[in-house]
Amino acid sequence: MEHRRPRWLWPTLALPGTAWLVLLFAIPFYGVVSIASGYDDPLFGAREPEWNPLHWNADSFREVWRGLESGVFGQPFVRTCTYVVLAMALCFIIGFPVAYYVARFAGKRRGLMLALLLAPFWISYLMRMLAWVNLLQQDGYVNDILAALHITSGPINWLDARWYTIVLGLVYGYVPFFILPLFASLDRIDTRLLEASKDLGVGTIRTFIHVTLPSARQGILAATAITALPMFGDYYTNQLLSSSPRTNMIGNQIQSAVQSPTSRGVGAALVLSLTLFLTILMGYYLYASNAATKDVR
Amino acid sequence: MNILGPIGRWWSNPWRKPRVLAAVTWLYLAWAIVPVIVAIQFSFNKGRSRSTWQGFSTRWYWGDPNRSVWHDATLHNALGNSIKLALLTMAICAPLGVAMAIGLTRWRGYGQKPANMLMLVPLVTPEIVFASALYLCFTTMFTAIQLGSTAQLLGHVTLSLSTVVIVVRGRLLTLGRDFEDAAQDLGATPMQALRTIIMPLLSPAIFASLMVVFATSIDDFVVSQFLSADASSETVPMKIYNSFRGTQTPAVNALATIMLAVTLLAILFAMAGLKLWRRHNGTTGSVVEDFAGLDV
Numbered sequence: 041m042e043h044r045r046p047r048w049l050w051p052t053l054a055l056p057g058t059a060w061l062v063l064l065f066a067i068p069f070y071g072v073v074s075i076a077s078g079y080d081d082p083l084f085g086a087r088e089p090e091w092n093p094l095h096w097n098a099d100s101f102r103e104v105w106r107g108l109e110s111g112v113f114g115q116p117f118v119r120t121c122t123y124v125v126l127a128m129a130l131c132f133i134i135g136f137p138v139a140y141y142v143a144r145f146a147g148k149r150r151g152l153m154l155a156l157l158l159a160p161f162w163i164s165y166l167m168r169m170l171a172w173v174n175l176l177q178q179d180g181y182v183n184d185i186l187a188a189l190h191i192t193s194g195p196i197n198w199l200d201a202r203w204y205t206i207v208l209g210l211v212y213g214y215v216p217f218f219i220l221p222l223f224a225s226l227d228r229i230d231t232r233l234l235e236a237s238k239d240l241g242v243g244t245i246r247t248f249i250h251v252t253l254p255s256a257r258q259g260i261l262a263a264t265a266i267t268a269l270p271m272f273g274d275y276y277t278n279q280l281l282s283s284s285p286r287t288n289m290i291g292n293q294i295q296s297a298v299q300s301p302t303s304r305g306v307g308a309a310l311v312l313s314l315t316l317f318l319t320i321l322m323g324y325y326l327y328a329s330n331a332a333t334k335d336v337r
Numbered sequence: 338m339n340i341l342g343p344i345g346r347w348w349s350n351p352w353r354k355p356r357v358l359a360a361v362t363w364l365y366l367a368w369a370i371v372p373v374i375v376a377i378q379f380s381f382n383k384g385r386s387r388s389t390w391q392g393f394s395t396r397w398y399w400g401d402p403n404r405s406v407w408h409d410a411t412l413h414n415a416l417g418n419s420i421k422l423a424l425l426t427m428a429i430c431a432p433l434g435v436a437m438a439i440g441l442t443r444w445r446g447y448g449q450k451p452a453n454m455l456m457l458v459p460l461v462t463p464e465i466v467f468a469s470a471l472y473l474c475f476t477t478m479f480t481a482i483q484l485g486s487t488a489q490l491l492g493h494v495t496l497s498l499s500t501v502v503i504v505v506r507g508r509l510l511t512l513g514r515d516f517e518d519a520a521q522d523l524g525a526t527p528m529q530a531l532r533t534i535i536m537p538l539l540s541p542a543i544f545a546s547l548m549v550v551f552a553t554s555i556d557d558f559v560v561s562q563f564l565s566a567d568a569s570s571e572t573v574p575m576k577i578y579n580s581f582r583g584t585q586t587p588a589v590n591a592l593a594t595i596m597l598a599v600t601l602l603a604i605l606f607a608m609a610g611l612k613l614w615r616r617h618n619g620t621t622g623s624v625v626e627d628f629a630g631l632d633v
Contacts, residue, residue: 049527051448054440057433057498058452064495065459065467068474075473089477138365141358156366162600163373164556166574167593171376173581174590177388181375216369265461273465276558280581291465298469299563311469318463 076308201284225259380590434501468563485566508542
């Protein structure tokens with residue numbers, strides 16, 4: 041039986057939320073474009089947005105490009121990419137075994153392990169960083185333990201612009217967000233497939249490569265996107281763990297440029313450049329992993 | 338295979354117990370949790386140090402007449418701000434998000450696709466891009482809204498709205514349309530069917546999504562910081578961040594610990610509620626699994 045539903049009902053329900061997102065997401069984004077393509081007020085140096093696309097001005101984009109070439113933005117950009125790649129590799133090395141174990145072998149401890157896996161979600165990111173700042177002080181527990189084990193001779197100042205502190209900080213901060221989507225997809229794999237593979241004499245590693253990895257593709261994609269995208273925009277982790285310009289990431293450049301009235305145009309252009317870069321990266325990643333799965337099959 | 342010796346045989350047995358994996362997992366869980374426990378420990382430190390243990394006291398909670406959370410207005414105001422912001426965000430996100438989820442799932446026609454896209458894009462937008470856009474927008478375009486608590490609230494709702502839509506829509510899609518059709522066969526109007534049949538069936542998903550909204554809002558740092566005006570709109574994560582520059586006392590650890598306790602209480606309360614609901618409705622399964630299954 042076909043039911044009569046008024047045609048206006050569903051669009052009306054969707055309207056308030058859509059209007060909210062248009063006003064506070066789409067329009068602000070257009071605002072960023074207008075500010076990046078606007079003009080500096082000749083008297084006060086304040087940035088005036090240019091709403092008409094016909095009068096857009098590419099000066100701030102040129103400035104970003106020059107900054108990339110000269111190293112003002114180029115160095116933080118390369119540094120950001122290096123940190124993110126290292127941190128993502130570590131996330132994968134740590135996250136995959138954990139997600140795999142909890143999804144397949146946790147047995148009667150599964151509830152406890154899931155609760156512990158979820159715990160970092162409910163603990164503020166900043167509190168987790170605070171915890172490490174306490175531990176890594178010169179007189180902190182990490183140096184105490186290293187000294188007690190006679191690994192180091194004197195206390196190390198871990199928070200003194202060291203790249204490995206920041207990479208480990210990023211991993212510590214983001215790996216829970218990597219594990220959860222991965223767990224969800226590994227948990228959905230039909231275990232009969234894995235058993236069949238083993239019954240047919242395929243080794244553990246080849247089963248992993250030919251059965252587990254392709255089946256978990258969606259999860260790996262989601263996990264990578266959820267962790268890598270915010271890492272590219274992160275500025276607080278390295279601010280807390282080093283606060284030295286020698287470890288500045290692109291997020292720090294954006295934050296300081298956007299929040300100072302005289303460099304707003306460059307800040308807006310930087311935001312757009314980062315967005316463009318990440319869009320291309322995600323597009324390529326989706327395309328490449330699609331091709332890779334086709335090859336395996 | 339015998340050439341490999343006992344270790345080789347153990348390694349190449351596909352049915353062996355995954356002890357290495359187990360060890361890695363437990364090590365990871367310890368690594369994830371222990372630092373936080375140490376941070377909580379230092380909130381009870383007797384001295385001013387946040388890295389050397391000097392004995393137990395509740396000085397930084399209420400003992401110290403100037404710098405404890407109880408006596409330092411900037412600290413407990415931050416706590417109030419964070420909780421207020423999270424509750425208001427939930428209150429606005431719930432009706433907006435649920436209506437949008439139902440609307441977008443059922444609406445077949447012009448405009449559905451663009452609206453759906455618009456809902457999905459915030460999920461993959463890095464927070465700094467989003468926060469910069471709102472900051473520039475409130476300082477140059479919508480100047481009627483000043484930076485501060487209102488701007489932060491608008492930002493938090495925008496940040497969390499799509500999560501509610503995604504979670505509720507997931508549940509709607511598994512429900513299908515049969516329940517509604519049955520209700521309408523029996524003479525209910527579409528609105529009645531929504532109110533009396535669909536809403537109760539959706540309530541666990543709404544509940545779960547609101548818990549995620551609560552966690553997102555209370556944990557949020559980037560949007561809060563970009564859209565804050567001055568010390569009066571500082572939230573707990575901002576206070577923790579700013580404390581690294583100023584005078585460092587364990588009072589910030591105490592503040593973070595209280596925040597954590599509030600969040601955990603909210604979670605326990607929510608899980609108990611969800612469990613009661615399940616018992617009432619005769620469904621089985623684990624609440625923890627429900628949360629873990631959400632692809633947030």
